[in-house]
Amino acid sequence: MANIEGRNPIIEALRSDRPIDKLMISNTSKEGSIKKIIGMAKEKNVVIQYVDKHKLDEISTSHSHQGVIAVVSDYKYYELEDLLAIARERGEDPFFIILDEITDPHNLGTIIRTADAVGAHGVIIPKRRSVHITSVVAKASAGAVEYVPVCKVTNIANTIKQLKKEGLWIAAADMDGGVFYEQDLTGPLALVIGSEGFGVSRLVKQNCDFVVKMPMIGNVSSLNASVAGGILLYEIFRQRMKRD
Structure with missing residues (x-):
């Protein structure tokens, strides 16, 4: 329970x-x-x-x-096929968020809340080395966890390969990429957001199609994972709305 x-x-x-x-x-x-x-x-x-x-x-x-x-009852996780089916049923290009070892429940909850706001079709998390759906996550999501499907997978890199076969482009959020608002973020897409301390892991990033970054001019070199995710997700949302 x-x-x-x-x-x-x-x-x-x-x-x-x-x-x-x-x-x-x-x-x-x-x-x-x-x-x-x-x-x-x-x-x-x-x-x-x-x-x-x-x-x-x-x-x-x-x-x-x-x-x-x-x-x-304990949260019932979705299968990857379920997420793809949701996008098909809505007649929309798939739009997923992949979280690479996010361990802070408040970050996960906030990302799920933003995912609901921008119309994402699901959030994908790894089974190991990641926070799962808890009461703290549900509280941080302000109830959005009831509407955003969360899928738990064994291996993120293999999941990315599977999504590519389904026609999705995979973008990683990292500081060695192109400026995010200059990239085409429309079409079938999954955005990978890395862990709070280490970012996107090397193996996962190698399997992504391209990398996007947020230019920063302040003294702090990075943003909180949920804040960075929110900025990037709204740019994807903006581009998708503009295209429609």
Whole structure:
């Protein structure tokens, strides 16, 4: 079992009809969006348990439960074929984000939130040396994890090769590439974002079609992974919208 913590993530879980075993709500929190959550839960016949706030504090892993925790089944990951099918069903060029060993749950959650905003068809993460979907990730995504399919793969380099066979171009975000806004980022595309400390790994970068960078003139030589990802994803979104 797993938990979803915080008001917005739980509202989105209810809205998306994710199966919820029960809601645990602080017996002192009954106003504002909590009333909305209670109403939605009752409509969907979700069990509601009122508990002491200290009980929620003990259970919480995000340390920001906002008076409500949903007990759910573990996140069900998608297969790569599922992501490709989603793009086909929408009649759109595939648009994926590949995360190469992202270990910070807040970065993963924020990237998933941005992926939802720009209409990406899915996020791909490795099974090892990577953060997975947790209550902290769900909270950081503000509920976007309920809408953005996440696929967990054994080997990122092999997955890139498979995506190439499906007609996708693979771009890596790294400082030795071309300026990102001067590159053609339309068409079937996957963007690889590297780890917080080491960037895109050598083997993964070797399998990419091209590399894009963000020019920087400040004293700090890099950006947080989710910030860099957000800038690049919105440029892809802008180019795709302009083309349409």
